[in-house]
Each structure stands twice: as C-alpha cells, then as structure tokens.
Amino acid sequence: xxxxxxxxxxxxxxxxxxxxxxxxxxxxxxxxxxxxxxxxxxxxxxxxxxxxxxxxxxxxxxxxxxxxxxxxxxxxxxxxxxxxxxxxxxxxxxxxxxxxxxxxxxxxxxxxxxxxxxxxxxxxxxxxxxxxxxxxxxxxxxxxxxxxxxxxxxxxxxxxxxxxxxxxxxxxxxxxxxx
Amino acid sequence: xxxxxxxxxxxxxxxxxxxxxxxxxxxxxxxxxxxxxxxxxxxxxxxxxxxxxxxxxxxxxxxxxxxxxxxxxxxxxxxxxxxxxxxxxxxxxxxxxxxxxxxxxxxxxxxxxxxxxxxxxxxxxxxxxxxxxxxxxxxxxxxxxxxxxxxxxxxxxxxxxxxxxxxxxxxxxxxxxxxxxxxxxxxxxxxxxxxxxxxxxxxxxxxxxxxxxxxxxxxxxxxxxxxxxxxxxxxxxxxxxxxxxxxxxxxxxxxxxxxxxxxxxxxxxxxxxxxxxxxxxxxxxxxxxxxxxxxxxxxxxxxxxxxxxxxxxxxxxxxxxxxxxxxxxxxxxxxxxxxxxxxxxxxxxxxxxxxxxxxxxxxxxxxxxxxxxxxxxxxxxxxxxxxxxxx
Numbered sequence: 001x002x003x004x005x006x007x008x009x010x011x012x013x014x015x016x017x018x019x020x021x022x023x024x025x026x027x028x029x030x031x032x033x034x035x036x037x038x039x040x041x042x043x044x045x046x047x048x049x050x051x052x053x054x055x056x057x058x059x060x061x062x063x064x065x066x067x068x069x070x071x072x073x074x075x076x077x078x079x080x081x082x083x084x085x086x087x088x089x090x091x092x093x094x095x096x097x098x099x100x101x102x103x104x105x106x107x108x109x110x111x112x113x114x115x116x117x118x119x120x121x122x123x124x125x126x127x128x129x130x131x132x133x134x135x136x137x138x139x140x141x142x143x144x145x146x147x148x149x150x151x152x153x154x155x156x157x158x159x160x161x162x163x164x165x166x167x168x169x170x171x172x173x174x175x176x177x178x179x
Numbered sequence: 180x181x182x183x184x185x186x187x188x189x190x191x192x193x194x195x196x197x198x199x200x201x202x203x204x205x206x207x208x209x210x211x212x213x214x215x216x217x218x219x220x221x222x223x224x225x226x227x228x229x230x231x232x233x234x235x236x237x238x239x240x241x242x243x244x245x246x247x248x249x250x251x252x253x254x255x256x257x258x259x260x261x262x263x264x265x266x267x268x269x270x271x272x273x274x275x276x277x278x279x280x281x282x283x284x285x286x287x288x289x290x291x292x293x294x295x296x297x298x299x300x301x302x303x304x305x306x307x308x309x310x311x312x313x314x315x316x317x318x319x320x321x322x323x324x325x326x327x328x329x330x331x332x333x334x335x336x337x338x339x340x341x342x343x344x345x346x347x348x349x350x351x352x353x354x355x356x357x358x359x360x361x362x363x364x365x366x367x368x369x370x371x372x373x374x375x376x377x378x379x380x381x382x383x384x385x386x387x388x389x390x391x392x393x394x395x396x397x398x399x400x401x402x403x404x405x406x407x408x409x410x411x412x413x414x415x416x417x418x419x420x421x422x423x424x425x426x427x428x429x430x431x432x433x434x435x436x437x438x439x440x441x442x443x444x445x446x447x448x449x450x451x452x453x454x455x456x457x458x459x460x461x462x463x464x465x466x467x468x469x470x471x472x473x474x475x476x477x478x479x480x481x482x483x484x485x486x487x488x489x490x491x492x493x494x495x496x497x498x499x500x501x502x503x504x505x506x507x508x509x510x511x512x513x514x515x516x517x518x519x520x521x522x523x524x525x526x527x528x529x530x531x532x533x534x535x536x537x538x539x540x541x542x543x544x545x546x547x548x549x550x551x552x553x554x555x556x557x558x559x560x561x562x563x564x565x566x567x568x569x570x
Contacts, residue, residue, distance in 0.1 A: 002543035006485065013221045013484045023225045 030163040030178060033118055037164075038101045040144060041094055042117040043137045044173050046084065052138070053113035054092060055085035063108035068098035085111075092134040096122055106171075115171045118164050121147060139174045195287075195294045200273050207428040208238035214479050221483040248417035255323030256414065264321055265415070265422035268314025272429035275307040279436045280361050282446045282463020292446075292463045293361075300361040301349055301441070305342070308392070308433065312338045314426060315394075319411035330410025333400050333490065340497040341391035341398075347505035348385035351378050351512035352441055355524075365445035375442040377524055378512070379531040382442050383538060384505045389434040391497065394427060395478055397485040400493060431478055432471060439470030508534070 024031055044053050056073025072091035082088040105114050122144040124130060129145050136145060143151065143158030151158045163178045212227065212234060219226025227234040253261065277294030284291050297303040312335055319331015352374055353359050356367040368374055375382050391398040402410040412423055439445060446467045448460035460466070488496065508531075515527050 002541075003539045004542075009484045010480060013480060016223055017217070017220050019223060021220065021223050021225050023223075025225070 027161055030161055032165055033120075033162050035118070035164050035166055035169045037118050037120075038103050038116040040096065040117050040119040040122060040132070041099075041105070041137050042115050042139060042172055042175055043092065043113055043134060044115055044171075044175075045139050047173055049084070051081060052083045052088060053111045054089045054109075055083050055111055055113070056087045056089035056092075057110065059108045059110060060105035060114050063104045064099075065102060065104060066098045066100050068095045068100075069093070069105060070095075089134060092137075094132050094137070096130045096132055097127065112171060115169075117172060117175060118162065118168060118177055119144060119160060121161055139172075191290055192294060195290065196277060199277055199294055203273060203276055203429050203432060204425065206432055207425050208242060210428050210432070210475065211241065211424075212237050213475075214482075217476070217479045218483050221480075242421075245421040246418055250417040250419065251414070253323060253414050257321040257323065260317050260321035261414075262419070264314050264318030265419045265426070266314075267317065268311050268426035269422045269429070271307050271311035271314065272426040272433065275304050275311075276429065276433045276436065278304050278361065279433070279440055279467075280365065280446055281467045283461050284362070286461065286463040296362070297360065299359045301353065301359045301364070301437075304433070304437065305346060305349075308430060309338065309342055311426060311430060314423070315411050318415065318423065322411070322414035324414050326408045327411045327413045330402065330407045330413070333407075334394060334411060337391055337394070337398065337400060337493060337497070340494060341388040341501065344384055344497060344501035344505045345388040345392060347502070347509050348378075348381040348388065349441065350509045351381045354509075354512055354516055355527075361440055361445065364441060365447060368444045369447050371524065373442065373444045377528045377531060378442065378508070379528070380508045380534040380538070381505065381512075381531070382438075383535055384501050384508065385438065385442070388497070388501055388505075389438065390478070390481065391493070393430045393434050393478075395431065396482040397487050398493060399487060400490055431475065435471040435474030435478070436467065438474050439467060443470050445470075504538070 045051060046053060056071055058071040058073070061067075061069040061071050070091065070093045071089050073087045074090035076082055076086060076088050101116065103116050106116050122130070124144075124146040132145065135141065142148070143160060147158050147160070160178065165179070167179045168175050168177050215237075216226040216228075216234065227237045230236045230240045252258070278297055278300050280291075280293045280296075281287075282292035286292055315338075316331045316335040319327040319329075319334070322328070352364065355374070355377060356364050358364065358367075364374070371377075390396075394400075394402065400406075400410075402412065407413070412420055415423060444466075446463060448462065448466040450460050452459045511530060511534075512527065515530070519526065
C-alpha cells in the first residue's frame, strides 16, 4: 500500500462527504419495519360481531417462556357476551418488561386472539406502567401507554414513529399502521 | 509602539494573550462539533444536530456537562501531579500559539498581531510544544494505573521520536531564509514565493511528523482504545479530561498555523487579489485563519480515512523513514545552498519535486523499512524440542 492507495482512500471519504446521509431521523421521520416484526401484542376481535376472540383458556400463559402473561377467566353473561365461547378473559395482562417477544403465545392461542403487532415504542419510567392490561392491547387502541399519556397531555392523536412495509399482517385484523 | 510606558505594553500584551486564549478555546469548542459533523458526513451520517439549530449549541452543552461532571479523586493517584498534568498540557499548548504572527506589524489596531516575538520563533515554538508532552506523560504516570502509564509512555516515546523528523524538516527552511523568526520567514516568502515550492519534500515529512506530534490518527496510539482503554486519559474525568482534550486540539491548531506560516506564506494573502482590492494580501487574521481552517480540515479528513498504525510500525516509520528522509533533505538543501547558490532557487524546487515524486512512486517498496512482518515463516523458526501444549 503506497501513497497512491492512501490518496485513493482519501478520495473515497471526500466523495462521501458530498453524498446525502442515509440516516433516518427517527422521531421525525418514520422508521421502516417489516410486517413480521414482533412488537407489542394485539388482542383481536371477531370482524363481524366485534366480540373478543380471547376465551380465557390461559394457553398463552402456559406457553410463555418468560412467564409474562397473566390470565383470569370468567363466565360470559349470556345476554351480553364478551366473547363467543363460554368464558372470556376478565383479566388479561402482559408484563412487557418480562416479555421476550418470541411469539410463542401467538402460536399457542387456539382462537388467534393474541397476535404480535408491530409497535415497539413502549419506553416509560415506572415498572407498573409496563404491565399492559386488556384495554391497552385490544384492537383499536393506538399506541403504547406512554404514547397515549403524552397524546392526552398535548390533546393530540397518538403518533407512532414507524411505518410497516406493505401494511400489517392479515392476522392483525382491523389494526391500522402507517405504511 | 514607540515610547509608550512599559506598563501599557504589558497591559496590551496581556489583553492580546487573553484574546488568543479565548479565540483558541472557542475554536477548540467548535472544532469538536465541526469534526464530529464532518466525520459523520464522511460516514454518510448526519452527526450531532439536536442541540440548537444544526447542533450549533452542542459545544456549549458539552462544556456545561464537563464542568459540572463529578471530578473523580483517584485513590492511587499522586494528587498534585495528577492535577498539575492537564494544566501543563494546556498551558504549553496555549503558550505556543502566541508567537505566530497573524498579520504585518502594527496591523491590529496599531498593535502587533502576535503576543510575543522571539528571534528564534520556530525553535521556541517547537521547544514549548515539546514541553506539552510532560502534561501527557506526567498525567499518565500520576494516574496510578497501568493503562494510563502505558499510554503516557507511548506518547512520550512517539513525540520524542517524531520531534527529530519535524525539526530536521524545518532546518532546510531556516537555511533558505537565514532566520528562525516567523516574521522573517513570512517576509522571505512574500518576496520569493511560498516555501512549499522549494521545500516540497520537507513539507511531506513535516506533515507526517506533525500528525504524529499532535497524537492524531493514524498516529493516535496513546489513545488506542482497543489496546489501552483511553490511554493517559483513562483515569481523568470532568474538566481535567476536557483540559487534556483542549490541549490536543489547540496543538492541532498550532500545527496547522505552523504549516501555514512555514510553507504557505503565513498571514500574507494571494498577491493577484491586490488588483481587485488594494492591500487585501496584507489584511491581518483572515488569511492565516483560512489556511489554518484548511489544514484542520485535512486533519479531520485523514482521521476519517486512515486506520491506526501498530506501535512498532509507528516507531520504525519515524526512525527509519521520516528521520533519514528529513536528514537527507537537510543535507541536500545545505549542499545546494553552499555550492550552487548562484544558480538561483528553482533547481532546488525541481530537486524537491523529483524527491517527492520518487517518494510517492517508491512508497510501496520502501514499506519494508517500516513494516517488516513480525511473524516468521516456519523454516526460520527453531525446531520445537519439547512437545507443544505442555509436558
């Protein structure tokens, strides 16, 4: 490697100085992620009736390698059922600090109720704010707990900082992510 | 300034000194930002752009942070020397810059645009900057920890080794000009043309050794984080760390100013602009600052490109390549000036050019001098008398 090669290398860096950076300025620009990216869980509903798919069977909790899921089941009120089965999940909590986002719950679920979504912006200050309850994960709830808190404070809609290439997966019925 | 009271002289000198220190420290602060931005752009990133518009307040944030950070007291450190070391480094760095003239005499509102004037200007500057190595060396020693010690040792050995090449590169200039004061050197260049024309070869060796002198990539071994954590800076935190960093950058600015003054006409601007605006080539500050900025850019550019040398390569490179080449240049220049002075200076420029081209062309061949492989082939290795892997 002589001086000429050094000069060639210097030329490369000088040339790169005048190219446009490839950086995605993340909070302002949306980061692009793939549809199969495993993010925060979504509890889906039946498309026609709007009933929750979850029947409170706790198979997801059994399959979870990190013991992050807690389910309590209750009998459905026949007049106003929450889910189409006999029972429904009266309590459904996932501790996002324990969760390793492996997707085993999704595989174990017999009704396809719990599905891995694409959201990942869940950073927060207190441990208790990482335990996501059913009402934090049902379809139609946009954003994580801190994002919704911030949106409520500013009286704005939740803005997620990512976009999904080609839109969300088919399993995420009714979920809308920016594309 | 004729017939003014001595205390007035003193006052103005102090004011100029403060101005120079202030200017250098501001330049240092923004140098860190400019460097990070430029490095980022060369790596196709944006770099720091969060604090203030275009990240322009980043140096301010860094300064606030390093002042209010906890100043660690190292149990095993020699407290006095440990505290003194960054002060030595920054004092020497700042003092060295004061001797460089930024304009013709009396051009700074009737004052001379330099803080002090020595007849041995170049030599004095080299002496002061070499004192700066004490800061690094003592800091490394006083930290009471092994990596800083190694870093300090490396730094001392490296700076002493390259000092020789640097000094010898300058000797040619001193012989040509016949004076070591910056003012004479700039004056000579105004009459005869920039010294880089006549001393191109010396400039090449000077450039390389000044990179080594200021501990910059590819010679930043004292701070080789893969080997030495952070070298002599390892045990330093907060403002002491910032002072070391400051000293390094100020040394870089001084090296740039030295190169501009010695080889690129110093504070004199291009003469052809005189036709457009009369007197423009004698404007103080502007030309020197432009030239310094260019060399600072080169420092950053090289940092973005070249990887670090290994330590033995660095030593071999200094002693077996830079030192003999600079010595040859000194001898050739001296020989020429003794016997062929009457032939004018242009043959000397031609000689320098030929030498430079030869250096570029033969650089690949000369590499063996400073880059011999440490791994010997099996044939040369003595036969193993015992089974490998323990008895």
